[in-house]
Amino acid sequence: MKLLIVEDDKRLAAMISRGMSSEGYSCSIAENVASGLAAATDVDLIILDRMLPGGDGVELCRQLRAKGNRVPIIMLTALADVDERIDGLRAGADDYLGKPFDFEELLARVEALVRRAAPQVESPNLQCGDLSINTEEHTAQLRGVDVPLTALEFDLLKLLARHPNRFWSRERIMSRVWPSTAEPETNVVDVYISRLRRKLSAAGATSIIETRRGVGYRLLSPVND
Template sequence: MNILLAEDDIRLGELTAHLLKKKGGYNVEWLTEGNEVFSYATVSHYDILVLDWMLPGEEGVSICRRLREHGYSGAIIMLTAKDALQDRIVGLDAGADDYLVKPFEVDELLARIRALSRRNFAPMQEEIVQIKHISINLINRTVFNGEDEIQLTPREYQLLDLFIRNKGQVLSRDIIFDRIWGYEADVSMKTIDATVKLLRKKLNLSSENDIIQSVRGVGYKLEL
């Protein structure tokens, strides 16, 4: 399960992200700036968004409302120190599915995540994606050329997964770099082009059937 955690309290964010990974076994991306959350939530797939009410840049309740107005169907848990009834009503009316008051125990957050994951918020994720001669299992993260498994590095698979989930959309190098490596990574932008080249080679994509298209001066897109 993929979780997007938006929490600007560094100590709480680090602890929560760590325990969600360790105790829940979830894939967690952690953001501290409110103005980043909307683009992250809409560009990639997350099963649950854990969203702090008070964030720098844009408040969580505003982000929640904006996501729902744009048709976002993922589950959203609002975290806040605001425990008044009217505040809870505002959060739920903005589109939150659940509401957890700080301070909270991570075990309770995990229980609420499990409860929300049993509800059907988004269309069922396609398990197998077929692209020409390539089969990608999005559940167990395996890639096959016919009956032969293609061994991808974690970065290469993340890149392929990002392309699949945003097929037909142009992804700029900045977005790809941020989502796969993160801006704090000590690598150059040329790493993106090198990784795309290796991915194309492993997928045996010739110039005639290359579905990963270069967009001059911008980035790449997956075109089926």
């Protein structure tokens, strides 16, 4: 997926680019309205700053929509006024995020817009080496041996298995697996990861889930202990 970051703050643009690149996105950067307009022809999503030299993001958004460009746009702004956000949305932006923002929230919004723009029919069967998961039947097996899981344990394993070898931070796991009403306890993800490890180990696998300090957790694939 190709992302265009239209942002004149070079440090912020570089931070967003590094973070998105680490998640598998291909990123390019434009610093003003003219270069943003020129670069917006072959991208899957635009992260657009509200205030730009030589114009502003709202005008760039309007120009893109007037040209028939329907690429999803997330607008960033340091302006807290409700009318400013309304202007951006009415100009054609799909989402709005205030500065300063948490990168994990920006990433979650990007992923939501990507899913909305290109919905995919996913197979109910996930396979990671010898680990088999059926998302419709809510079952998991390791070399044919059932791994008994609670609903939350299953959802956690499913998330990791859909993206093998990819690290997930505690915050992203919480936002994807736990209900929005859940209390954000700092160690709840660690507890459930530990439970998963014990149950997978009981089924005959070890060293499946890797922890990297300060980064998060990932399911190693292929799972073939």
